[in-house]
Amino acid sequence: MIELIIDDRCTRCNLCVSVCPTNVLDPVADAKPRIARQEDCQTCFLCELYCQTDAIYVAPQIDQPVAVDDQAIVASGLLGHHRRNAGWDEWAADPNYRNEFWRMGELFARGLGFDPATRRS
Secondary structure: OEEEEOOOOOOOOOHHHHHOOOOOEEEEOOEEEEEOOHHHOOOOOHHHHHOOOOOEEEOOOOOOOOOOOHHHHHHHOOOOHHHHHHOOHHHOOOOOOOOOHHHHHHHHHHHHOOEOOOOEO
8 A cells, every 4th residue: 555755765756656556646746746545555556666756655554554764665665666576667677576466466466356276356
């Protein structure tokens, strides 16, 4: 679930607002986007993937928000982690970071209430 947008990294491009399939974010004039409907986040990571300045942190928990500390997240190296491991943008040519979205199937299935083992809801 989306947890935070780091203000000093955000360029206010609003690409994250545009790519969110569930309309979780609202644009704000002259400020970073606002996480307006966090409970609607499907943890699809699209906002994080498209953020070229690594200003967004999406926690892997899909059921409820988790408490996060901006400074701890910045220090952890987790910002941009998903983009890098997905082989996006500047990481696309690096053979150490291949696009492995096939691994997201189980997470997406859980979010949709689908059991991959039985292939049923």
